[in-house]
Amino acid sequence: MFWDRHLPTLNAAGAALLAREFWTPYPEVPSGKIYGETARDDGLASYQALLNKPFDIADHPETARIGTEISPYGDALGITYPAAEPQVLIDAANKIADAFAASDVKIRIGALLETLARLNAQSFLMGNAVMNTTGQAFPMAFQAGGPHAQDRALEAVAAAWAEMQRFPAQAIWEKPQGKQAPLRLEKHWTLIPSGLSLAIGCNTFPTWNSFPGIFASLATGNPVIIKPHPSAVLPLALAVKTLREVFIEAGLAADAVLLAVDLVDAPIADKLATHSDIKLIDYTGSNTFGDWLRGNAVQAKLFTEEAGINTITIAGTDNFLAMADNLAFALSLYSGQMCTAPQNIYIPEGGIETDEGHKSFDDVAKGLADAIDRLVADPARAAAICGAIANPATLSRVEKARSLGRIIRDSAPLDYKNSATPLLIAIEAGDEATTHEWFGPIMFIIPAKDGDVAIQTASGLARKKGAITAALYDTNEPRIQRAAIAFARAGVNLSVNLTGNIFVNQSAAFSDFHVTGANPAGNACLTDTAFVASRFHHAMWRRPVTE
Missing domain, CATH: 3.40.605.10 (Aldehyde Dehydrogenase; Chain A, domain 1)
Structure with a gap:
């Protein structure tokens, strides 16, 4: 039946x-036209x-x-x-x-x-x-x-x-024996x-x-x-x-x-x-x-x-505003309480080239903070994106993280209980805090010598500590290809130059293999x-x- x-x-x-x-039999839009008025x-x-x-x-x-x-x-x-x-x-x-x-x-x-x-x-x-x-x-x-x-x-x-x-559930197995009758087994x-x-x-x-x-x-x-x-x-x-x-x-x-x-x-x-x-x-x-x-x-x-440490490497972009807006959503979604949420953000210490000209390390960091501020400025939209904090320990973790480095953007509650917007902390490369997961709306912005070093650092961390996702923004095609190899060897799924309505947090059934099983973030x-x-x-x- x-x-x-x-x-x-x-x-x-x-x-x-x-x-x-792409395929799904189960529509994701909560519409009355689909599920009934x-x-x-x-x-x-x-x-x-x-x-x-x-x-x-x-x-x-x-x-x-x-x-x-x-x-x-x-x-x-x-x-x-x-x-x-x-x-x-x-x-x-x-x-x-x-x-x-x-x-x-x-x-x-x-x-x-x-x-x-x-x-x-x-x-x-x-x-x-x-x-x-x-x-x-x-x-x-x-x-x-x-x-x-x-x-x-x-x-x-x-x-x-x-x-x-x-x-097959059954077969006839037949082995020739020269002049003798073949061996035959069911x-x-x-x-x-x-x-x-x-x-x-x-x-x-x-x-x-x-x-x-x-x-x-x-x-x-x-x-x-x-x-x-x-x-x-x-x-x-x-x-x-x-x-x-x-x-x-x-x-x-x-x-x-x-x-x-x-x-x-x-x-x-x-x-x-x-x-x-x-x-x-x-x-x-x-x-x-x-x-x-x-x-x-x-x-x-x-x-x-x-647990794993998901990373973003920003080595360059031809659409700085779209990149910042995309990452603002990825960093804010469900207040970072996702296995795919980014934590460590690596930016070359000398800055990057963009469609808006050269931007320093601090310019890029401020651009991310400004994008988050724009995203959560409307209370209704912020609530629909950030949700609530599931565990009080996460709020305690946010408070502890504030002392780890220079605050680029402070976390703040929304207008309801158990809520927190993203906390952006500038922190030195190699700081011990960056080598383990800080579950929740906590993101570290970390300087790297250059884009290649950032990629090596991020992929190396995934290999040692585990990661489910990684993101890269770059305009250098040879370096993008080097990154694809480095993250694949680290067992991490890599997203490159995402803008618009597709985010590093998302994993699509029937297409994306969620978690590779090839690093400590999951077997x-x-x-x-x-x-x-x-x-x-x-x-x-x-x-x-x-x-």
Whole structure:
């Protein structure tokens, strides 16, 4: 049923993966003409109806009720979720694991595609849930939490389907033996899922970062236990509820998808991650817990996205104003609380050549500051771009950063709680502060001897400490080509001379490989072959062919 309904979408997704061109079945514009004239109001009403109540997930294992979410915009959500001890969840997943592994692949894939269609229809509800748990402004919460996360999930499903179909399920093997009769065997291959999967969500992008691993594991037959960040449970709880409802309709076990809720001061991720039955772990978060997982969750295959230091190198430009405006948006978006947000900005100490003539180091720095000021001058626009700060520790980090160098542009709150515009600090090259991540609206402007040295410094830092994105502005084509090689060798995706409405922060499903897996910022890529093919194995049985 679901397979036939969504096969055209799956085929189109597979074609998009190979073409790497723009394609999406899930419109990113929160328009009533697309989602229904009442969709916005209905989504808000549905979100408000969930507040201050138990969140119901039918037949989900439950030994307690937990819920501590407080919106960065100020209000407690008051929602409690079904919670259970790690072993209870493990037992529930194990109970259905064999049947789920043996289920028809088309039934699983069809159910996942139906789930995405239903989640897409709920995008306004999801947008409100993401906004009020992460602090993203609604336009970003709708897009990143809804259609863009759905794109990434579909991308993973399509890639998994392609990998599972790459080789035949059976074959006749015949080996010539000269004058003797050939050896003939019939061979059969079964796809064997790796085992129970654990998805550890993050506070800032609970669906966008988690959906690829969740949907890749489910597509390949692995039950998934989803452990949201305690501050951002609702978006993933909505996904769990929808998945379980669709699975039941498809004849699959609902307990193939389980929610693991915990408290900040009573975490359970460590207990789940080190359980001998957990074989796959998808994790987005700090290097500290990433290192802990590598040292302790030795029984599992890890797929990680961790902290990195993203850089901008400004060596020259033929459109200074457009460059500054583009970077102002990139630096302000969600107050720098993105894994793709730039931090270190390298500028030649002698300045750069531009369409407006030569500009000194300070001229370039001031141009960036002025562009940010223009961007956030209108309060409504600033709120729609900057959003709110998800974690109070980020505001403390901004305060600490003020003492690290010369303030080019000071951070300031907007006219609502938990907000901060970008802080630009001029700091000396080689300062220790520039060699680790300062998560949030904190950017360092750093002098370099020249453009080549800036590129070498930025790419070298990525190689040692990790980076997901890098940006370069330059008019010297040979140097641009040298930079492309340097950043590729450092395992970083490079954007060159971006202006207009495309920004270094953005990563497009079906086209961009998000995180290369080739530096310390993450060992996995969304979504390459290894991301999906590592979740299952081929087991063979064979016997002689009898005439």
